Amino acid sequence: MLKPLGNRVLLEVKKEEEKTASGLVLPDSAKEKPQTAVVVAVGEGKLLENGDYAKPLVSVNDKVMFEKYAGSEIKYQGTEYLVVKDTDIIAIID
Amino acid sequence: MLKPLGNRVLLEVKKEEEKTASGLVLPDSAKEKPQTAVVVAVGEGKLLENGDYAKPLVSVNDKVMFEKYAGSEIKYQGTEYLVVKDTDIIAIID
Amino acid sequence: MLKPLGNRVLLEVKKEEEKTASGLVLPDSAKEKPQTAVVVAVGEGKLLENGDYAKPLVSVNDKVMFEKYAGSEIKYQGTEYLVVKDTDIIAIID
Amino acid sequence: MLKPLGNRVLLEVKKEEEKTASGLVLPDSAKEKPQTAVVVAVGEGKLLENGDYAKPLVSVNDKVMFEKYAGSEIKYQGTEYLVVKDTDIIAIID
Amino acid sequence: MLKPLGNRVLLEVKKEEEKTASGLVLPDSAKEKPQTAVVVAVGEGKLLENGDYAKPLVSVNDKVMFEKYAGSEIKYQGTEYLVVKDTDIIAIID
Amino acid sequence: MLKPLGNRVLLEVKKEEEKTASGLVLPDSAKEKPQTAVVVAVGEGKLLENGDYAKPLVSVNDKVMFEKYAGSEIKYQGTEYLVVKDTDIIAIID
Amino acid sequence: MLKPLGNRVLLEVKKEEEKTASGLVLPDSAKEKPQTAVVVAVGEGKLLENGDYAKPLVSVNDKVMFEKYAGSEIKYQGTEYLVVKDTDIIAIID
Numbered sequence: 001m002l003k004p005l006g007n008r009v010l011l012e013v014k015k016e017e018e019k020t021a022s023g024l025v026l027p028d029s030a031k032e033k034p035q036t037a038v039v040v041a042v043g044e045g046k047l048l049e050n051g052d053y054a055k056p057l058v059s060v061n062d063k064v065m066f067e068k069y070a071g072s073e074i075k076y077q078g079t080e081y082l083v084v085k086d087t088d089i090i091a092i093i094d
Numbered sequence: 095m096l097k098p099l100g101n102r103v104l105l106e107v108k109k110e111e112e113k114t115a116s117g118l119v120l121p122d123s124a125k126e127k128p129q130t131a132v133v134v135a136v137g138e139g140k141l142l143e144n145g146d147y148a149k150p151l152v153s154v155n156d157k158v159m160f161e162k163y164a165g166s167e168i169k170y171q172g173t174e175y176l177v178v179k180d181t182d183i184i185a186i187i188d
Numbered sequence: 189m190l191k192p193l194g195n196r197v198l199l200e201v202k203k204e205e206e207k208t209a210s211g212l213v214l215p216d217s218a219k220e221k222p223q224t225a226v227v228v229a230v231g232e233g234k235l236l237e238n239g240d241y242a243k244p245l246v247s248v249n250d251k252v253m254f255e256k257y258a259g260s261e262i263k264y265q266g267t268e269y270l271v272v273k274d275t276d277i278i279a280i281i282d
Numbered sequence: 283m284l285k286p287l288g289n290r291v292l293l294e295v296k297k298e299e300e301k302t303a304s305g306l307v308l309p310d311s312a313k314e315k316p317q318t319a320v321v322v323a324v325g326e327g328k329l330l331e332n333g334d335y336a337k338p339l340v341s342v343n344d345k346v347m348f349e350k351y352a353g354s355e356i357k358y359q360g361t362e363y364l365v366v367k368d369t370d371i372i373a374i375i376d
Numbered sequence: 377m378l379k380p381l382g383n384r385v386l387l388e389v390k391k392e393e394e395k396t397a398s399g400l401v402l403p404d405s406a407k408e409k410p411q412t413a414v415v416v417a418v419g420e421g422k423l424l425e426n427g428d429y430a431k432p433l434v435s436v437n438d439k440v441m442f443e444k445y446a447g448s449e450i451k452y453q454g455t456e457y458l459v460v461k462d463t464d465i466i467a468i469i470d
Numbered sequence: 471m472l473k474p475l476g477n478r479v480l481l482e483v484k485k486e487e488e489k490t491a492s493g494l495v496l497p498d499s500a501k502e503k504p505q506t507a508v509v510v511a512v513g514e515g516k517l518l519e520n521g522d523y524a525k526p527l528v529s530v531n532d533k534v535m536f537e538k539y540a541g542s543e544i545k546y547q548g549t550e551y552l553v554v555k556d557t558d559i560i561a562i563i564d
Numbered sequence: 565m566l567k568p569l570g571n572r573v574l575l576e577v578k579k580e581e582e583k584t585a586s587g588l589v590l591p592d593s594a595k596e597k598p599q600t601a602v603v604v605a606v607g608e609g610k611l612l613e614n615g616d617y618a619k620p621l622v623s624v625n626d627k628v629m630f631e632k633y634a635g636s637e638i639k640y641q642g643t644e645y646l647v648v649k650d651t652d653i654i655a656i657i658d
Contacts, residue, residue, distance in 0.1 A: 180193075
């Protein structure tokens with residue numbers, strides 16, 4: 001299992017949705033394009049000055065949109081993931 | 095439904111008003127031009143060092159002006175939205 | 189009505205005074221030139237780390253000088269305004 | 283009267299002293315040259331994170347030296363002033 | 377023994393895994409590539425404004441992924457190590 | 471008398487020592503070279519977020535080394551001084 | 565005696581060890597190379613916002629590795645020293 005650290009979030013990117021024109025979320029071409037993904041794991045959150053951690057605002061299985069060029073791609077047991085900062089997540093798709 | 099994260103605000107931009115010369119709010123051409131939009135959803139707010147969130151100063155259905163080049167465009171269920179930071183919102187139009 | 193957000197202040201710029209040589213406030217040409225305006229509306233102020241807002245140090249109807257290239261120009265109901273950060277206001281003219 | 287805002291200080295610059303070789307304070311040419319001025323008015327001070335203001339460390343009528351390229355020049359009722367941040371003031375001349 | 381300081385972490389990099397195609401973690405080529413390593417020693421953590429240290433979120437013997445270009449390479453008693461900031465560690469591999 | 475403001479320190483630079491090869495402190499030529507000086511006056515210190523001032527760590531008459539290109543040169547009553555930030559002082563020579 | 569200020573640490577660099585191939589610590593050539601030194605004196609530490617100082621995490625006589633290009637070289641009573649920030653020290657060699 002991969003456990004992201006700090007305010008990082010492990011995402012499994014949904015590449016198919018971008019291509020199907022019938023999809024729910026389709027970024028416009030004029031500006032930077034967010035992508036959709038599913039949250040696979042969540043870190044402890046942002047370290048605060050009092051020593052606490054501010055839990056990321058997303059939970060496992062949340063479907064989210066994130067800034068397209070954010071994060072680091074990794075492969076683990078044959079699956080591709082993306083690790084982003086929680087602040088790179090734009091919105092939860094309910 | 096789209097739930098913006100952190101200090102983000104989901105806006106539905108009012109493009110028509112920019113074109114009608116009879117509109118209430120028309121940015122001048124000399125400087126950077128703000129645009130108008132309606133607030134559709136609001137995030138938890140800015141994370142403070144004590145772990146609390148400072149709720150954005152706008153509410154759903156507020157008509158607002160925002161910095162023109164701010165935010166990320168997204169499409170959701172056929173509608174175009176803009177996600178901006180709450181600090182990119184200049185004023186509420188009452 | 190326009191309600192500026194956060195530490196923003198809505199100004200109505202006094203362009204005439206700059207031209208009348210008999211005016212009270214005339215910026216010198218050697219450096220960046222401040223301009224004069226009247227405060228029309230004031231935001232909640234700067235968000236502090238404890239979640240409070242620090243009210244801007246100007247009030248409605250104050251005549252102020254501000255950094256010339258600061259802010260965003262907007263038109264509302266036929267009147268031109270300027271929205272600046274409260275930190276862009278240099279002085280109150282009493 | 284001009285009331286400078288925040289951590290700003292209103293100065294009346296003493297240009298003569300720079301020219302008289304018998305003057306007390308004469309900046310050297312090798313580095314950035316401070317200038318002398320008299321404090322005319324003082325702002326509330328720097329806004330702290332607890333919402334208080336830290337009063338500037340100079341008072342009205344103090345003779346001070348300040349960083350040469352700091353501040354904004356303004357004219358008010360025929361007199362030229364300079365508005366600087368209190369942190370641009372280097373020393374008080376007692 | 378090497379004791380890393382502050383929020384530094386001493387890593388022993390696993391170079392073999394990158395080459396074996398059967399390995400568990402294989403960074404993709406499109407973006408910046410994280411690498412895997414084993415944690416050998418951990419510093420006191422990040423210094424907080426209250427004077428405490430926030431212990432790094434990894435422990436000795438953790439297998440971790442880290443940002444590829446992070447850190448300083450050192451040799452100690454014939455072994456090569458890498459010292460990185462704890463914030464350069466992306467995830468723990470469980 | 472010159473009273474430096476905030477975290478500034480007034481120094482009288484000892485230029486002679488740099489030239490005498492028998493001197494105690496002689497900066498090496500390979501890197502940026504600190505210089506020696508005597509502390510003539512000390513400001514209130516650095517303004518903290520709680521409104522207190524953190525007194526500079528040097529006292530009047532301390533012989534100190536400081537970063538060579540730091541500070542502003544001033545002349546006062548025929549003597550040349552240097553005003554530096556207390557953080558530009560490297561060490562006290564006991 | 566030289567007393568380093570604030571979060572500075574006075575080091576005596578061990579240049580010999582770098583040359584002896586039998587040495588314990590030999591930086592690799594691929595990245596930025598840390599060097600070894602012995603701690604000669606330690607400053608008060610980093611100034612915190614509450615006015616306290618956070619003591620550096622090294623003590624006199626510690627053998628340390630530090631970032632190669634950090635610090636200022638000084639000569640004092642015939643000996644060459646290096647003054648670095650405590651955050652430039654990578655590890656203690658036990």
